[in-house]
Amino acid sequence: MTATDQFSHVDYLWDEQKAAALEGDEVGLFLYRSNILGADLRITNFGGGNTSCKTIEKDPLTGEEVEVMWVKGSGGDIGTLTRSGIAGLYTSRLRDLKNVYRGIEHEDEMVGLFYHCLYDLDSRAPSIDTPLHGLLPFKHIDHLHPDALIAVAAAEDSEAVTKEIWGDTMGWVPWQRPGFDLGLQLEKCLNENPGIRGIVLGSHGLFTWGDTSYECYMNSLEVIEQVSRYIAEREGKDRPVFGGARMESLPDAGRKKQAAKMAPILRGMCSSHKRMIGHFTDDERVLQFINSHDLDKLAPLGTSCPDHFLRTKIKPLVLEMPSDADLSNPEAIKTQLEPAFEQYRKDYAEYYESCKHPDSPAMRDPNPVVILYPGVGMFTFAKNKQTARVASEFYINAINVMRGAEAISSYTALPRQEAFNIEYWLLEEDKLKRQPPEQPLSRRVALITGGGGGIGRAIAEKLAAEGANVVLTDLKKDRLEEANQAFGRDISAIATCDVADANSVTEAFYEACLAFGGVDIVVHSAGLAISKSIEETELADWDLLQNVLAKGQFLLTKAGAKVMKTQGFGGDIINIASKNGLVSGPKNIAYGTAKAAQQHMSRLAAAELAADGIRVNTVNPDGVIVGSKIWEGDWAEGRAKAYGIKVEDLPAHYANRNLLKQIIRPEDIANGVFAFVGILDKSTGNTLNVDGGMPGAFTR
Template sequence: MSARPTTERERHPEVAALLERSHRLGADPRNTNYAGGNTSAKGTETDPVTGGPVELMWVKGSGGDLGTLREEGLAALRLDRLRALVGVYPGVEREDEMVAAFDFCLHGKGGAAPSIDTAMHGLVEAAHVDHLHPDSGIALACAADGEALTRECFGETVVWVPWRRPGFQLGLDIAEVRRANPRAIGCVLGGHGITAWGETSEECERNSLHIIRTAEAFLAERGAAEPFGPKLPGYGALPEAERRERAAALAPYVRGLASRDRAQVGHFTDTPEVLDFLARAEHPRLAALGTSCPDHFLRTKVAPLVVDLPADAPLETVVARLGELHTAYREEYRAYYERHAGPDSPAMRGADPAIVLVPGVGMFSFGKDKQTARVAGEFYVNAINVMRGAEAVSSYAPIEESEKFRIEYWELEEAKLRRMPAPKPLAARVALVTGGGSGIGRATALRLAAEGACVVVADRDEAAAAAVAKELGGPDRAVPVVVDVTSEEQVTAAVRAAALAFGGVDLVVNNAGISISKPLLETSVGDWDLQHDIMARGSFLVSREAARVMIEQGIGGDIVYVSSKNGVFAGPNNIAYGATKADQAHQVRLLAAELGEHGIRVNGINPDGVVRGSGIFAGGWGAKRAAVYGVEEEKLGEFYAQRTLLKREVLPEHVAAAVFALTGGDLSHTTGLHIPVDAGVAAAFLR
């Protein structure tokens, strides 16, 4: 066999050029939206079976993003077999069957699954093809007279293709356009995007960029100055500080509404594009028309929920109106589904909005996780840009509602959703962990993030909080906040930061603390006050502010206190620490009794002897406790382990596991409980 195994071969030069081109195109949001579009290259490889040449096409597969595309994200297909599918094509009414046929054209194992756009790339007689979703191209594609504007903008070099749902027939249509228009370098796809081609990777990229930049210049030079109309009095952007404060106050209410069918993570955007759109007279009409490009409305739903009040409306008025609008939105979405659903349509997936627009404030977007929520917002900004361009030169005319439904509830789209892995236990939950920069707090943040939660890492040490947030994966997974839990203002600010970052809070871990080990007669009032300020007062403040948000969300929540064995067991030289831990323990009981009616569960954990990795023990507590027990400080963990029933040392990860056990779903009917994590200390058994 003349060909070397795939694992040993060098990358094909056409594949290398394809990846480089994809990365350049995908790096600029003017060229295509996130995960939008696909690129391809054709070339000859040695067939490992016959040893002879075989023509292949490499094309970006289903999913993934051009800017970060890797070779394993490509599907490799035999070109002769792919083009032979034309002979067995059963017609547009059965074109979805062709997606399964692509699997029989694959060359070798591995790689990505072929996408619905594979035919577009394979049937076009060009060595390289790009299909992209630039705002400028979609603006022409969604203009009422887009065909005439395309001809005016490009002459004969770019051809208009009327709207057709992505699939095999669209591939045939574009291939025919290429054959019938030898001077053409690409086409504008009505209601969709652009496609360009070239005989080399460089020529293809050059043609793609020519279409995009020429469309941009055309819209700028020919377009109206105020395509969204005049400014509406009272609808302009609030000052930044006031705007962010209003957004943080609204976020929990909005997230609660968006989570009626299933829990969602939120994202807030107040970019100039959004604020200007909402300040203009035409925004209600345009928003109601919905987005057009399939990539847009699959992530944003067919239309947003728009608050119809001025920017300075009282907060309580906006909240009440949101409730009314949400009820109407759900009724309208259900009516939309029932207008178009057939006997074989997938079940309605949920009627809550993915985009909520508030004049003067900005946009809230929602998804199953932070990245999905953020990307939904980015796509609606793309939609605003498309509306602006279309209105500047014509009028915005998205595809018909029935066509949107065919895309949104496409069986191929439903099959893609079925292939996705099951969500993790804490998916779409937002956790705030105090003292999250080290020890038990860091271990808890790591565990909650691993189980799917978004995490707000709260700590007095800014660098430590930032390091843990980075370790968890950055802004789409975790954000750091600097907070001294004794400060009411800082605690309020931390909870507001969580609302702006992720939409709210629904899982709190009260872990921040210090330890002062002194006999009674050596314990000063300052020692007592400091100990109680940080743990008793701090836990109260964090729980109060978090509970406020949880109640506003209306979707329940969890509050977990990391208390201590010392809240139950009376040891020597420990009056300030033991008393404040007992205070925390009773807060658990009191809050469980009070917050249960809101679906908020409050539980506690009583660790003991967590020496390794502990910031408290490293800060002097360990030395003092070692002196009390007459052991060397470095052997304190071993000492604690030997006095337990299990003879095992307790680590931060064990406490984190208990937090997850309480919040991960299996103990959904448990509240007011204290779990010992002490390897067995009989004197601290709960009675």
């Protein structure tokens, strides 16, 4: 039997060849072990758990050999951990802190003393879990939050179940907030139970260890596999999982469409304190839970593991609404849902008031993070897409925990006071205060047409660089996929879209709402140009330009305004028109007319939509040849012919005719868009010329 064959509930990812390349580098092997453990979300979530190793190093002052512990630093993630994310501390100094420890009521003061233990002066800030590793003697230690293990930790008879599964080979420590004192309790447990292979932390997680990185890795996997099999043997044996289904989900396509319609409604309601970004999932584990008989019993209990509820809040909001409800009137749906939101906010305020301490931080946003819609799926809302997605992943872990605990005996959540003490821990508050300031367009979602290249792609890249989430649309999927590679995870989404087709536009907005919860900025950049004399211009040419430029803008404005009104916090519509909408020129009748229509439509929309806080503005480029898709093919040849020059001379020709004698590039147009959405928040109905200065296009 190979090592891989031993496991059916966890992924065995150890690669002998990669490990061999790190032979002799204990820290490198520790980082490798951390990364492959973090790659399996059943073992631990993003940012959850921590790992360590101990090595012998030379003291830079004495030259003596000393033991150094390398451990994941504060705020890191084991799945992506690198050397820059770890702290290196003298083990002996860390253990000497026992001599100055004044008791659990003074525990937070110990965190500052960790800095006096640093060996590596380039260390990441040591985390609160540092002593949990340092006070244990083992060379390699894993502290993980596996779903199956937390199911045991959250079962009402956790200690007895631990004994039943592992006998005398595992220790058990009751729930206690992480910190120096918990490290002492782990040390005490080991001293009283020599020879154990690990320790279960009540309502929290798992500690395992080994003499080598590989032995530690295998020990962790074997313990998790054993408890996973124990649970699997019991699931559905005495009663159906979660009491069985009480309803069926909508079909896949129906779920997605219903979720897309509901997302901006929920986003608006969750953003009463501060605007949020959304995430949606209809993962089969979510559907099993939200469609079950036990939903009403388990959901109000909240999550048990601190890592879970720090990201999901103590409990979710469950929507009491038919899965196939008619969502065509968002205002009526908001009225229907508002009492549930108000009750959730009231419950959270009561939780805060009843549990707060004299020095507790002020109450945070009382809106739900997790919203469950039976028959449809789960929505999560947070300050950015990554945080919303991670909250979703953590709640799926919480669902797994509840399912496992119910299979074992019955699920128990962490007491509310203990949960509050974690959520409003002053050390957690300090961590929040150390986060970098948000970017100008953080918490905003932009849909950009023509995003597959040229000006549209440059706009998407600029808005994303300023903090926005972007949805790129284009006719050609291959261009979208290529453009999308420029963005990191949780930043962008793509949707093929024909802007002249109402259904296609609607579907693009559905994709945006599914990806990020809604839309705040619409940029119509898709375009084409045809340069022909009046005699040469065919009706098909006229219709094509009117459809893409004018009709497309109308459809996008209509669909975008609908989403923005549903959310209730305004937005921006920016239309990329042209100098040609203001200035007459030869062989330009169809294009210039369509651009003029775009400009006046923008003014009309600005006048109508201002009451809803929706600003509509226009950016007028001119002569954007370098990097623009519009100049590929016949248009460039037509303009060169019209001016009696060669195609390759067009950039210089357009630069020489503007006042600044500058070549205008796609990124210049992107800067114009950013000016409207990131700076000029009291501007609407305006036109910004980005053309180097063309007197004929001056608007005043």
